[in-house]
Amino acid sequence: MSKSKNVWEEFFADKKCGGHRSSAEEFLSKEAREKLYHLNGGKTLLDFGCGAGELLVYYAKEYEKLAGADFSASMLEEARKRALERKCENITLILADDKTIWDKVDSSFDRITAAGVIQYLTYEEIDNFIANASRHLNKGGKIVFFDILDPRLYPLWKMGLFSRKTGLWNILLKTGYEICATASAVLKNRPKDILGYSHNPLKIEKIANKHGFDMEYVQSMYYEYKYHAILS
Numbered sequence: 001m002s003k004s005k006n007v008w009e010e011f012f013a014d015k016k017c018g019g020h021r022s023s024a025e026e027f028l029s030k031e032a033r034e035k036l037y038h039l040n041g042g043k044t045l046l047d048f049g050c051g052a053g054e055l056l057v058y059y060a061k062e063y064e065k066l067a068g069a070d071f072s073a074s075m076l077e078e079a080r081k082r083a084l085e086r087k088c089e090n091i092t093l094i095l096a097d098d099k100t101i102w103d104k105v106d107s108s109f110d111r112i113t114a115a116g117v118i119q120y121l122t123y124e125e126i127d128n129f130i131a132n133a134s135r136h137l138n139k140g141g142k143i144v145f146f147d148i149l150d151p152r153l154y155p156l157w158k159m160g161l162f163s164r165k166t167g168l169w170n171i172l173l174k175t176g177y178e179i180c181a182t183a184s185a186v187l188k189n190r191p192k193d194i195l196g197y198s199h200n201p202l203k204i205e206k207i208a209n210k211h212g213f214d215m216e217y218v219q220s221m222y223y224e225y226k227y228h229a230i231l232s
């Protein structure tokens with residue numbers, strides 16, 4: 001991973017949704033249900049990189065007190081509107097990044113989670129994030145990173161091997177398109193798309209172990225090329 005975080009801060013500066021496979025409420029509620037299953041209880045939760053609150057508002061039904069943090073003001077504004085519409089009075093929204101968040105929270109949490117976020121952090125930043133998060137985690141708490149790009153499955157998905165049209169011609173077309181899009185993004189020094197970078201689960205596990213956590217690796221239910229890392 002070579003791009004600095006500022007590139008991502010710029011990328012998300014005017015974004016208004018989290019890039020879910022579908023933005024239909026029916027889909028988001030199913031996705032949130034899967035995530036709530038893995039979060040598995042607790043009363044207080046920090047959703048780091050909460051974006052437009054598309055999952056946070058569903059978490060709010062199951063937790064007493066929640067904080068949503070994000071470095072994108074436009075995303076947080078969408079989250080504010082969504083929380084207001086659904087009368088989620090138990091959510092506090094915080095404008096912060098992975099470094100500043102820890103000085104802005106005034107309590108610790110039973111669950112600290114991030115969905116589709118750590119792909120914008122380097123391994124070193126993930127290491128620091130886990131170190132800081134562990135200091136803000138209540139006894140018996142969990143850190144849950146959802147939907148991390150799996151470096152083994154992501155290229156296959158990009159080539160179209162998980163899609164219905166898997167003919168050789170389609171695979172060549174998709175691969176050619178990817179090569180052009182990557183070259184163009186590198187030349188413009190801009191991210192190619194919203195997906196970010198992949199992280200090897202074994203490396204994430206090593207970092208988790210270093211901080212005293214066991215890590216469970218779980219395949220994502222709705223994104224076949226992503227996985228969840230559950231640290232407890």
Ligand SMILES: C[S@@+](CC[C@H](N)C(=O)[O-])C[C@H]1O[C@@H](n2cnc3c(N)ncnc32)[C@H](O)[C@@H]1O
Pocket residue numbers: 005008012017018019048049050051052053054055069070071072075096097098114115116117120194
């Ligand atoms: C793909 S979106 C996912 C949003 C949300 N978790 C969801 O699932 O709907 C990623 C979000 O992470 C935020 N983000 C990325 N890197 C961040 C960082 N270092 N600090 C704070 N927020 C970050 C982005 O602004 C964006 O809102």
